[in-house]
Amino acid sequence: MGLLSKKDSKLILDPLADNNPITIQVLGICSALAITAQLKASIVMSISVLFVMGVGNVVISLIRNIIPSKIRIIVQLTVVAALVIIVDLVLKAFAYELSKELSVFVGLIITNCIIMGRFEAFALGNGPWRSFLDGIGNAAGYGVILIIVGFFRELLGSGTLLGIKVLGDPIEKTGLYAIGYENNGFMLLSPMALIVVGLIIWVQRSRNKALIED
Amino acid sequence: MEYLELFFKSIFIDNMVFATFLGMCSYLAVSKKVSTAVGLGAAVIFVLLVTVPLNWLLDQYILKPGALSWLGEDFAEYDLSFLSFIMFIATIATMVQLVEIIVEKFSPSLYNSLGIFLPLIAVNCAILGGSLFMQSREIATLGLATVYGLGSGIGWFLAILAIAAIREKIRYSSVPAPLRGLGITFIITGLMAIGFMSFGGMLTGGDEETKDTPEVVAEVTSAEKNKDNKTKNLK
Numbered sequence: 001m002g003l004l005s006k007k008d009s010k011l012i013l014d015p016l017a018d019n020n021p022i023t024i025q026v027l028g029i030c031s032a033l034a035i036t037a038q039l040k041a042s043i044v045m046s047i048s049v050l051f052v053m054g055v056g057n058v059v060i061s062l063i064r065n066i067i068p069s070k071i072r073i074i075v076q077l078t079v080v081a082a083l084v085i086i087v088d089l090v091l092k093a094f095a096y097e098l099s100k101e102l103s104v105f106v107g108l109i110i111t112n113c114i115i116m117g118r119f120e121a122f123a124l125g126n127g128p129w130r131s132f133l134d135g136i137g138n139a140a141g142y143g144v145i146l147i148i149v150g151f152f153r154e155l156l157g158s159g160t161l162l163g164i165k166v167l168g169d170p171i172e173k174t175g176l177y178a179i180g181y182e183n184n185g186f187m188l189l190s191p192m193a194l195i196v197v198g199l200i201i202w203v204q205r206s207r208n209k210a211l212i213e214d
Numbered sequence: 215m216e217y218l219e220l221f222f223k224s225i226f227i228d229n230m231v232f233a234t235f236l237g238m239c240s241y242l243a244v245s246k247k248v249s250t251a252v253g254l255g256a257a258v259i260f261v262l263l264v265t266v267p268l269n270w271l272l273d274q275y276i277l278k279p280g281a282l283s284w285l286g287e288d289f290a291e292y293d294l295s296f297l298s299f300i301m302f303i304a305t306i307a308t309m310v311q312l313v314e315i316i317v318e319k320f321s322p323s324l325y326n327s328l329g330i331f332l333p334l335i336a337v338n339c340a341i342l343g344g345s346l347f348m349q350s351r352e353i354a355t356l357g358l359a360t361v362y363g364l365g366s367g368i369g370w371f372l373a374i375l376a377i378a379a380i381r382e383k384i385r386y387s388s389v390p391a392p393l394r395g396l397g398i399t400f401i402i403t404g405l406m407a408i409g410f411m412s413f414g415g416m417l418t419g420g421d422e423e424t425k426d427t428p429e430v431v432a433e434v435t436s437a438e439k440n441k442d443n444k445t446k447n448l449k
Binding site (some may be wrong): 026030034084104107111116193206 | 232233234235236237238239240242243296297298299300303304307308311336337338339341342343346347350390391392393396397398399400401403404405407408411
């Protein structure tokens with residue numbers, strides 16, 4: 001990375017693993033779980049959050065010296081809400097089916113704690129470029145978990161990935177289904193999202209002992 | 215009867231935490247002790263009870279397509295529903311601030327137990343989620359909206375109370391080290407959510423009532439698609 005100094009690239013790379021917003025900082029769980037039954041929805045959600053976080057962090061960082069600290073939460077919420085409305089309208093225009101499926105969860109990006117958390121913790125004290133990198137990094141860390149969960153839930157739950165039947169056809173008994181494999185419909189139900197995230201945390205913390213809680 | 219049905223439905227079947235995962239962040243962060251969990255839970259009930267009916271009025275008389283017709287003929291065609299996110303969140307943030315000031319003024323003891331949680335609540339997804347679900351499910355009257363707010367709040371309260379009690383006890387169990395803390399909390403919540411799914415048939419005697427929640431609807435449609443494919447293939 002010639003463009004970024006070592007300190008800057010750390011801003012992007014840290015949240016991807018050892019300081020992941022979902023599994024370590026416990027931010028932004030709400031939306032992470034509800035929409036991960038399909039990989040496509042997870043990817044769209046990650047991109048939306050990436051956009052809102054990147055732009056929002058820059059905006060907040062630019063106006064950070066003008067905001068009176070007493071009403072900063074309302075100001076921050078307004079900035080996020082405006083960005084989310086843009087995302088919502090774009091989704092409605094270009095991916096109507098998907099936006100129906102995501103329903104209120106696009107709106108809930110506003111109260112996604114990951115966004116407010118980064119505004120408070122980073123954008124209010126740093127310049128626009130560094131805030132931008134921090135926003136992108138954290139949104140990417142969030143997206144990685146979302147995509148992993150979506151991948152496993154769609155693969156094991158309906159035997160497809162992005163709607164393509166990768167394990168063969170369950171009705172005509174081709175591929176894996178020929179030898180008696182069955183889809184685990186339970187993976188599509190919401191409680192499994194929690195358990196999959198729990199298992200991801202387990203794997204991550206077994207690999208990096210420093211993260212284990214007391 | 216309609217009121218009672220919506221009340222129990224919003225507590226058990228469409229439980230904020232277990233069915234739609236709203237308010238998860240504070241649910242995980244503030245559930246280490248029962249006493250703090252009770253404080254936050256009570257504050258959530260209170261704020262939902264106030265903001266859902268308020269946002270219902272806002273939706274009904276300002277935002278909905280044709281809602282501005284009370285201003286006169288010229289405004290009858292306006293559709294401001296694209297503004298609902300920003301209006302709802304502004305209402306919630308202001309109400310939370312206002313409630314904080316009022317409670318501090320008139321009941322210092324309540325303020326001491328609730329006060330520190332109130333600012334947290336403005337960014338709790340359960341609150342905005344309550345208003346957005348109220349809008350997308352087209353709840354018909356102000357009374358029903360109030361009942362819906364109260365029910366959702368109580369459902370959230372029950373969930374955080376239960377997990378806090380379990381987390382206090384689980385300290386004495388030998389959980390595998392990497393799962394300790396956050397990991398096991400996720401898995402327990404998952405198991406509790408499976409338990410809550412059994413409430414699904416409660417109100418309708420086993421009818422397929424739970425399909426109201428959006429992500430279940432998504433699953434159902436995909437299941438139906440499979441069924442359609444099946445019938446097509448059979449043909």
